[in-house]
Every structure is written in C-alpha cells, then in structure tokens.
Amino acid sequence: MMNNRFYPSFTNIGSASSWFEIYAAFSTFMMIFRTAINDLIPLKLRNFIISKLSSFFSSYRPSNEVSLQIDQTWDGNTNNLYYAAKEYLPTKISNTYKSLKIGKISDHKNLLLAFDGKQRVFDEFEGIKIKWLRIQKPDNEVFESPNPVRELDGEGYHYQGYPETYQYNKPKESAENGFMLSFDEKHRDKVMEKYIPHVLRTYEAIKAGNRTLKIHSMQTGVWKHSDFNHPASFDSLALDPDLKKSITDDIDMFLRRKKLYQKVGKPWKRGYLLYGPPGTGKSSLIAAIAKYLKFDVYDMDLSLVYCNSQLTTLMRGTSNRSIIVIEDIDCNKEVLNRSNHVNMDMGSDHFSGAQVHMLQAYQANPGSKKRFTMSGLLNCMDGLWSSFGEERILIFTTNHKDKVDSALLRPGRMDMHIHLSFLKTKAFKILASNYLDIEEQHGPLIQQIEELLEKVDVTPAVVAEHLLRNEDANVALEGLVKFLHEV
Numbered sequence: 001m002m003n004n005r006f007y008p009s010f011t012n013i014g015s016a017s018s019w020f021e022i023y024a025a026f027s028t029f030m031m032i033f034r035t036a037i038n039d040l041i042p043l044k045l046r047n048f049i050i051s052k053l054s055s056f057f058s059s060y061r062p063s064n065e066v067s068l069q070i071d072q073t074w075d076g077n078t079n080n081l082y083y084a085a086k087e088y089l090p091t092k093i094s095n096t097y098k099s100l101k102i103g104k105i106s107d108h109k110n111l112l113l114a115f116d117g118k119q120r121v122f123d124e125f126e127g128i129k130i131k132w133l134r135i136q137k138p139d140n141e142v143f144e145s146p147n148p149v150r151e152l153d154g155e156g157y158h159y160q161g162y163p164e165t166y167q168y169n170k171p172k173e174s175a176e177n178g179f180m181l182s183f184d185e186k187h188r189d190k191v192m193e194k195y196i197p198h199v200l201r202t203y204e205a206i207k208a209g210n211r212t213l214k215i216h217s218m219q220t221g222v223w224k225h226s227d228f229n230h231p232a233s234f235d236s237l238a239l240d241p242d243l244k245k246s247i248t249d250d251i252d253m254f255l256r257r258k259k260l261y262q263k264v265g266k267p268w269k270r271g272y273l274l275y276g277p278p279g280t281g282k283s284s285l286i287a288a289i290a291k292y293l294k295f296d297v298y299d300m301d302l303s304l305v306y307c308n309s310q311l312t313t314l315m316r317g318t319s320n321r322s323i324i325v326i327e328d329i330d331c332n333k334e335v336l337n338r339s340n341h342v343n344m345d346m347g348s349d350h351f352s353g354a355q356v357h358m359l360q361a362y363q364a365n366p367g368s369k370k371r372f373t374m375s376g377l378l379n380c381m382d383g384l385w386s387s388f389g390e391e392r393i394l395i396f397t398t399n400h401k402d403k404v405d406s407a408l409l410r411p412g413r414m415d416m417h418i419h420l421s422f423l424k425t426k427a428f429k430i431l432a433s434n435y436l437d438i439e440e441q442h443g444p445l446i447q448q449i450e451e452l453l454e455k456v457d458v459t460p461a462v463v464a465e466h467l468l469r470n471e472d473a474n475v476a477l478e479g480l481v482k483f484l485h486e487v
C-alpha cells in the first residue's frame with residue numbers, strides 16, 4: 001500500500017492553488033532549461049539534433065501503413081510509373097499547400113506553380129487516403145529537372161506540363177530519383193488494381209493533351225519528323241454541317257470500339273478516302289482530323305517507295321495513334337497497274353547501306369523501273385497491318401476517284417468515302433464568318449452570294465482567297481459577288 005504522506009501534492013491535486021504551484025515550478029524549470037541549452041549547446045549542434053529528430057518522426061509509420069517505392073529505372077529500363085507519377089502529382093496542386101515553387105517565364109502569361117520537391121503530396125481516391133513522398137539524393141538536386149507546373153490564372157489552376165523551354169533542353173535525370181507512396185494496408189488491393197492504373201491513365205491523357213503534333217515525312221527510307229502546325233481545324237473548315245458531323249461521329253465511334261475490334265479479331269484501324277477537286281479542303285480536313293484525334297501524321301509519298309519491303313518497313317516505322325496519309329493515290333502509276341511489277345523486294349525490315357544507295361540511285365532516276373506492287377500495298381493495308389500495331393488511320397486523297405483501283409477502295413480498306421466538293425450555301429456561311437466580321441447590314445450581299453453559289457461551281461480555296469482581299473467586309477463581299485457573276 002502506498003502511503004499518502006509520500007505523495008502530498010497528488011493527494012491535493014484537486015485544489016486550484018496546487019495547480020498554480022505546479023505550473024509556476026514547471027515554467028521556472030523550462031526557463032532555466034532553455035537558457036542552459038542555449039548557453040551550453042552551439043546553434044549548429046542544436047539544428048542538427050532538431051533535424052535528426054524531425055527526420056526520425058517523419059519516417060515513422062504506423063504499423064498498418066504500406067509503402068511502395070517507385071524508382072526512376074527498373075533493371076536499367078525506364079520505369080513508366082515513375083514518369084506517370086511525376087506528371088500526375090502536379091495535378092494535385094491546390095492552394096492548401098504551404099510550400100510551393102512559384103515562377104514566371106516569358107512564354108507563359110500567367111504565374112506558374114510547382115511542388116518544391118520536399119513536401120508530401122496527399123491524394124484521395126475512392127475514399128482512400130494516399131501519401132506521396134519524393135525521394136531524391138541531395139547531390140542530384142542540382143541536375144533535377146523542373147517539376148511539371150500548373151499555371152495560375154483568374155479561373156484557378158490549370159495543368160500545363162513542363163515549361164516549353166524545358167522540353168527542348170531536357171536535362172538528363174539521375175537514376176536515384178523516385179517516389180514513395182503510402183496508404184493503409186487494408187486498401188492494398190484497391191491501390192494496386194485501381195489507383196495505380198488511374199495514375200497511369202491520367203499520365204497518358206496528359207501526354208496526349210500536351211503533345212505537339214508531328215508530321216513525319218520520308219527521307220531515304222526513313223521517317224523524319226517536324227512540328228505539325230497546319231492551322232486548319234474542324235472549327236475553321238467550311239464544310240456542310242451534316243458532313244462534318246458524320247465525319248466526327250465516325251471517328252468517335254472508331255475510338256470507342258477498341259474492344260469490339262479485338263472481339264471480332266479485326267485490327268483497330270480505319271480508312272478514309274477523301275476525294276474531290278483541288279482546293280476543296282482535302283489537306284485541311286486531314287489536319288483537322290489529326291488535331292481532333294491528337295494523332296501524328298505520316299506523309300507517305302509513294303513516288304519515293306521503291307519496293308514492297310521498303311513499304312513494309314515504312315509502315316512498321318509509324319507509331320500507334322497516327323494517321324498515315326497517301327495523297328493523290330491516282331497519280332501513282334504503280335497503283336494503277338497491278339500487273340506492272342519488277343521484283344525489287346529486299347526481304348529485310350531495315351535497309352542496309354547498300355540498299356539505301358540503291359534506293360538513292362532509283363530516286364535519282366525516277367520512273368526508270370517499277371518499284372512496288374499493288375499487292376504489296378494491299379498487304380500493308382490489311383493482312384500485314386495487324387502486326388504494325390493499332391489505332392491507325394489511313395487516309396487516301398484523290399482528285400479522281402474513278403481512276404483509283406477498286407481493290408484499294410473496298411470497305412475494310414477505305415471504310416468511309418468523303419466527298420469534298422464545291423462551296424455551297426451552308427459551308428459558305430462558316431467560311432464568311434471565319435474570314436470577316438459579318439454584321440446584319442451585310443445580309444443582302446450574303447443572300448446574293450448564296451444564290452450565286454447554288455448556280456456556279458467554285459472551290460472553298462477560291463472563295464477564301466476573295467474574302468481575304470479586303471479587310472472591309474462590305475468591299476470583300478462585293479468583290480466576291482462580282483467574281484461569281486463572271487464565273
């Protein structure tokens with residue numbers, strides 16, 4: 001039994017004066033203790049102890065917490081999950097974070113925000129709380145690439161990806177970087193099966209949204225790319241609204257149907273034939289489709305293809321989510337004449353130096369010999385196609401549909417034939433409002449033009465050129481009326 005005589009203060013713990021005595025004694029002790037520490041322990045040592053204690057407590061994890069480490073590389077290979085996390089986390093920037101990086105660079109009009117790389121990032125997914133921590137060696141910080149940023153404008157935060165200047169000058173990152181994500185063990189299955197795929201999917205969507213489209217053109221047996229800056233889009237195209245809708249509906253249906261294509265064993269590809277007179281917008285429509293889909297464009301010039309194996313190699317060199325364009329298909333004599341065939345197959349996926357020389361020799365003397373066969377082209381379009389990957393769109397253009405071999409045009413190869421024709425009333429309305437500031441006062445001139453367009457055949461290219469002739473809408477429209485009377 002404890003004797004109360006030895007614990008007088010605890011027996012009297014209920015009285016206010018006892019509490020005051022304890023508080024006064026404690027404050028005095030703390031004051032003396034703090035002064036002693038400040039006098040006896042140098043500042044550097046104190047800071048060191050504090051940093052050690054805080055790192056100990058920050059690395060403390062409750063026993064039911066699971067952590068997954070995502071390194072930048074996996075057995076020397078790129079770890080896509082690392083890059084996915086790096087793009088995904090900035091989408092979680094909100095104004096609740098107490099420490100962020102802020103900046104302003106010349107090609108962005110708004111302020112940019114980025115994580116400073118030191119703090120934890122908290123995410124919530126279907127009720128699960130997930131904590132992310134960036135792992136990086138202090139030495140690497142100098143070389144560390146900038147974090148992807150968010151742009152801050154009046155409407156809040158908008159994800160921007162990397163600053164443009166950085167994209168062209170991307171520094172090589174150190175292999176020791178990584179991320180650690182932690183969550184309650186009971187959510188392990190959900191994190192693995194749903195959350196991680198969600199991070200990867202977000203990454204893919206961000207990549208597709210931010211990417212600069214490329215146009216690839218052929219150079220001596222290989223593809224060379226440059227930025228695709230064609231200004232046309234579905235908004236700028238003067239097309240009959242019903243035709244425009246049927247094209248976008250078909251594209252949307254194609255994108256939705258990946259599983260169906262797999263189920264019925266068909267390669268996931270779609271072919272469009274664009275036909276019509278020059279200047280009716282075939283090239284512009286290709287650009288609009290590429291922008292709509294965010295697909296790269298491969299401009300396949302058949303006049304530079306010298307054998308079936310080169311054709312196969314070039315097709316194989318195209319990437320998924322791309323549009324392969326063969327313009328003026330009717331102008332390729334080889335495609336017109338199926339029997340005209342000189343065997344130039346080199347039987348290889350890659351061209352050797354000798355083969356490249358051979359091709360160059362043929363290029364120097366075009367038209368000397370038959371180069372590839374019709375069956376080679378057909379094989380590339382269907383049979384062999386499936387091994388080249390998926391999500392491909394093949395577009396042929398021609399000014400003379402009747403001259404193109406029907407084998408090329410059958411459904412399954414060219415699934416939709418799109419006729420681009422002369423400019424008529426509905427499409428003119430779009431063109432005029434894109435080019436000029438049309439106001440109510442221009443009504444009578446517009447009506448006159450629409451009546452004339454129903455009687456004569458002029459291409460959108462010709463009308464567009466007239467609309468550009470004067471900044472004053474009245475003058476430009478009057479000029480067009482005059483021109484249409486003369487046609």
Ligand SMILES: Nc1ncnc2c1ncn2[C@@H]1O[C@H](COP(=O)(O)OP(=O)(O)OP(=O)(O)O)[C@@H](O)[C@H]1O
Pocket residue numbers: 236237238239277278279280281282283284285399431460461462464
């Ligand atoms: N439907 C259209 N809507 C808007 N502009 C158009 C349209 N068609 C043509 N144009 C204008 O005419 C120019 C030429 O059009 P485009 O090159 O797309 O025609 P095309 O049918 O591909 O011609 P070609 O058969 O000679 O290659 C475009 O740059 C654009 O300014």
